[in-house]
Amino acid sequence: MAWKDLHHLEDIMDKNTITKLAYLSKLSIPDGEIKELSKNLENILELISEIDAAPTDNMDPMAHPLDFSQPLREDISTDNINREKNQNDSSKTKDGYYIVPRILD
């Protein structure tokens, strides 16, 4: 499947749409689970569609519950940033780097 096709989704939660969504989400969905998942996602979209009729013409989108301004703080490192300790939670590190499979051949 071409990259641009993967980003074009359909309204129906069929195998094709679920495969694309799984790709975008970095998940793999076994074929045996698609039928049940498709039904679940269709039902969820139906529930969500109840918002369609809401009278929101004069409403601003509300991304956040409180009207806060974004505070700035001094750019000072804290003791939370401890590379050695933080890297203890990774199973593969070397010389302070994270090890991942080869990207380029």
Next chain:
Amino acid sequence: MTYTSVKEILTAIKSKDISASELTMEYLSKIKKSQSDLNCFITLTEDTAIETAKRVDNDISKNILKPLSGLPIAQKDIFCTKDIKTSCGSKMLDNFISPYDATVIEKLNNAGTVMLGKTNMDEFAMGSSNETSFYGPVKNPWNHDYVPGGSSGGSASAVAARITPCSTGTDTGGSIRQPASLCGICGLKPTYGRVSRFGMIAFASSLDQAGLFTTDALDAAILLKEISGHDKKDSTSSEISVPDYYNYCINEDKKKFTIGIPEEFVKELNDDVKNTFYDAVKVLEKIGCEIKKISLKYTGLGVSAYQVVAPAECSSNLSRFDGVRFGHRSQNSSNLEELYRESRSEGFGKEVKRRILVGTYALSAGYYDAYYIKAQKVRNLIAQDFKNAFKEVDLILGPTTPDIAFKIGEKMNDPIAMYLSDVYTVSTNLAGLPAMSIPMGFKSKMPLGLQIIGNHFDEENILKISYLFQRETEWHTQEPGI
């Protein structure tokens, strides 16, 4: 010796009736005895607890007393705890040892509490029954065939079973209030921004809020003061000063409130729940409250809007789990793309994957305006509904849940039925309001909760009315025979 409240425990420790070590051992023993039946805990921090309790006893012998010295507490496993496993109920973080403490944990540690362990929860706080946990379902102490609610099911069940005097929870769509209701205890979700979210593993950042479980309202008042306040590490935490909730509650000055009952919260209730609810209303009338009928006409859209906003934020937040820096790493990958995909597919459970897919869909090109922006506009409609209501009333009242707890397994294959169990709780998260569930009675020997919603940063009056209600009733003193 059995103590029935946080207040009693703090008094007993202060007066040296019992040592922190004795108390800690007593609760650890209760937890161990109940674990195979209730499954409330993911990690029991026995050694740390004993060590902390000894330190508290040593301090007390030198007359060094902190606000919560020696108080045993259970922490939801969503809060990062330094050098202790923090799993968030997921296989993904089964091997995660946090390098730092969440601010809530740090504040409670500094106040003198003794952490007994980390409680079981729905995976990444996504669930209303505690059945999505990688560590198995928690049982409701009132009847082990029933769910305790979720996502903070372990914390709620443990307080209800009296195997801890108090616990922490988090509430994104009802995850404190719904389990509090189903387990017959108090569950307080503060205003968004009242308590720092630093170190609380993120599900939906504009909705998540830390809170508490206790058996009575005064205990919640004592604890809320200690966990609240601005935190430099969380730019969404409020700088509004933290009041003395406990003294406000026991002050005899203000007792009369105007309380609104939204018709949308009661019109579809079954007779048993409706009767129990109106019996509770009568108690409030008796103590002098004025009851008004109000309407919150868009709250019915709460679950639908929530099911866009929460998964959208979840799909973004959970993108950090890549199998590289922390968390589960798949052994079945030959390239980086596969490493990401297989680590996530093996590490996440069904419900989490479902929400990531829905969130990804809602944020995709072509659907962003129709779903995400539309849901945010509906969120504003709901917030305006509440804003208008609070011009007329001090507090809003309703049942916390449509019914008592359901049976384990009953709703697991029906996500919509599960989502609708939060129908009365999600709208307050969308609006960022504080709310609390307190016990109001029983149906078929299972507890039911009364939800009290307040205006932004008005936890004081929520706690006060809860305290006044509990002075007149004994529902909160009922204990399950675990």
